Amino acid sequence: LAFAWLLYLTSRELGVRPDWSLGVALLEALKPLNLHFALQPMSAIVAATWTLAALYSALRSHRQAAWAAGAGAAFALAVLVRPTNLLLVVPLAFALPARLRAWLAFGLGGLPGAVFLAFYNHHLHGSITRSGYGDVSSLFSAGYLPGNLWHYVQWIPVVASPLVLAAVALPRVALERRPQLILATWAGVILLCYGAYYCTSETWWYLRFILPGLPALGIAAALVLQEFRYPAWVFVSHFVPAGAPPDRRGAGRTVRVSAALLLVVAALGWNAWWTRSLRATQVELDERTYPLAGRWIAGQLPADAVRVAYQMSGAAYYYSDKPVLMPIDLVPAEAERLDRWLTSHRRVLYAALYPDEEALIREKLPGHWEVVTRLRRVTIWRRH
Numbered sequence: 001l002a003f004a005w006l007l008y009l010t011s012r013e014l015g016v017r018p019d020w021s022l023g024v025a026l027l028e029a030l031k032p033l034n035l036h037f038a039l040q041p042m043s044a045i046v047a048a049t050w051t052l053a054a055l056y057s058a059l060r061s062h063r064q065a066a067w068a069a070g071a072g073a074a075f076a077l078a079v080l081v082r083p084t085n086l087l088l089v090v091p092l093a094f095a096l097p098a099r100l101r102a103w104l105a106f107g108l109g110g111l112p113g114a115v116f117l118a119f120y121n122h123h124l125h126g127s128i129t130r131s132g133y134g135d136v137s138s139l140f141s142a143g144y145l146p147g148n149l150w151h152y153v154q155w156i157p158v159v160a161s162p163l164v165l166a167a168v169a170l171p172r173v174a175l176e177r178r179p180q181l182i183l184a185t186w187a188g189v190i191l192l193c194y195g196a197y198y199c200t201s202e203t204w205w206y207l208r209f210i211l212p213g214l215p216a217l218g219i220a221a222a223l224v225l226q227e228f229r230y231p232a233w234v235f236v237s238h239f240v241p242a243g244a245p246p247d248r249r250g251a252g253r254t255v256r257v258s259a260a261l262l263l264v265v266a267a268l269g270w271n272a273w274w275t276r277s278l279r280a281t282q283v284e285l286d287e288r289t290y291p292l293a294g295r296w297i298a299g300q301l302p303a304d305a306v307r308v309a310y311q312m313s314g315a316a317y318y319y320s321d322k323p324v325l326m327p328i329d330l331v332p333a334e335a336e337r338l339d340r341w342l343t344s345h346r347r348v349l350y351a352a353l354y355p356d357e358e359a360l361i362r363e364k365l366p367g368h369w370e371v372v373t374r375l376r377r378v379t380i381w382r383r384h
Contacts, residue, residue: 002035002049002329003027003028003029003045003048003049003052004025004026005025005085005365006030006052006053006056007025007028007029007052007215007218007219008022008024008025009054009056009091010052010059010215010219011024011025011219011222013056013059013060014179014182014183014219015176015179015223016219016222016223016226019365020222020225020226021091021261023222023267024050024215024218024219024221024222025267026264027160027161027163027196027218027267027268027271028160028214028215028218030268030271030272030275031159031160031161031203031271031275032158032159032204032271032274032275032278032280033159033207033208033211033214034211034277035159035222035275035280036208036280036281037205037211037283038292039111039158039209039281039283039284040275040283040284042082042208043082044209044211046081047078047082047085047211047212048212048214048215050074050075050077050078050085050212050365051078051085051088051215051264052215053070053074053077053078054071054074054075054088054092055071055088055091055092055095055182055186055261057070057071057074058071058095058096058106059095060098061096061102061105061106062097064286065099065101065102065105065360066103067211067218068096068097068102068103068105068106068109069106069108070098070109070111071092071095071106071109071114072105072107072108072110072111073109073110074109075088075089075092075106075109075110075113075367076109076110076111076112076113076114076117077113079113079347080113080116080117080187080211083131083133083183083255084190084194085184085195085212085268087189087190087193088120088186088188088190088212090185090189091182091183091186091189091378092106093120093360094178094181094182094185095178095182095313098249098330099201101319115282123211126277127132139198139199140193140196140197140198140252141196142196144195144196144197144198144200144201145195145196147201148196148197148200148201150201151200151201151207152191152207152210155204155207155223156207156214156217158204158274159204159207159348160214160218160271160272160273161267161268162220162267162270162368163225163263163264163267163340164214164217164218165221166220166224166225166294167217167220167221169224169334170184170220170223172224172330173224173227175223175270179223180274182216183216183219183220183223185214186213186215186216186219187213187216187217188213188363190209190210190213191210191213191375192211194210196219197209200251204278205278206291220266221315225260225263226260228260230258230259230260231258231259232256232257232258232259233257234254234255234256234257235252235254235255235256235257236252236253236254237252237254237362238251239252245303250335256325269360269373275366283312285382286312286373287378289327289375289376290312290315291315291319291376291379291380292375292376292378293315293316293317293352293376293380294312294316294318294319294320295311295319296373296375296380297319297320297322297350297352297380298320298321298322299321300303300356300373301320301322301350301380302348303322304321304346304347304348305323305347305348305349305350305365306321306323306325306342306347306348306349306350307320307324307325307350307351307352307363308325308326308327308349308350308351308352308361309325309326309350309351309352309353310323310326310328310353310360310361311354311357312352312353312358312378316348316352325338327361327365329366330364330365335364336383337367338374339365347381348383349365349382349383350372350380350381350382350383351365351380351381351382351383352378352379352380352381353379353381354377354378354380355377355379358381361381365383367383368383368384369382369384370381370382370384
């Protein structure tokens, strides 16, 4: 709700009319990507909401300098939620007024968050510039750009409705240079950053990384679409008394339906169809396997059991204190050592596996495996 309201306000600040601003807020808030992450405790929508708060406050600071302090505080929170939001300092530089007072207020507003982050990193990781992510330089490469950019082309119109494609025509709109720079850099820094990220193109919901930048595309598209003159259907209903001449009209009503409204309704229908097709709102049902299997492992496996798991490894570790191995890089020599240890300590090996992992475990740890139970999509196996 905060995301939708801030998006409406930010759209208005950037020159979008009230009707199209409402359309942008509805379409962006109800797109499959938003709904998918609104239903689980992940940072994507939180990061996008603080981004909107920072940009809206920066735009408002042209009328009142105190808003610049709010922009700084919101920007600090956006970075605390997701460190790559630091890149949003670029559009914020265009959004803030070119006055020393505003920039001082922006810095003071963000200072508490910056100090806290420095203390946090130093206390936990030994340096104010080192985070819990570790060294991520190997995860970013220009070589990932072609595949990820093609993924954007394929999936952004799906998860944000095809109307977003109108954003590419923004340079042709008679608009001041500052809003164009804000929107271009807002979307650009996020899309380019994660365009060079190794896993962005793995699946549609990995576009969660670019959620803080997608509102810029929606606003840009609205600025383009509101420039067109749309046909309208006018529905008139009036009471005409019996025997009266045709031009004599009594009480009634007239309803005017613009094609622009139908366009937005069609886009909302698109979002609803893809939300259903992608099971975007079924995340709890689809992920229920994890707590179900995790609790079964904790309560039903023998105390001396040793487990192996791939996708289930995190849930198995969380719900149970029984040892768990993830044999992704297990080589034959290490598998033999493990077998000797299991034999000498009289420990039984169990596995919690999704269907596509079963052949892999037989290759890594050969032997006679039998099914113990099936819990939704996960099967519990025991090796003799």
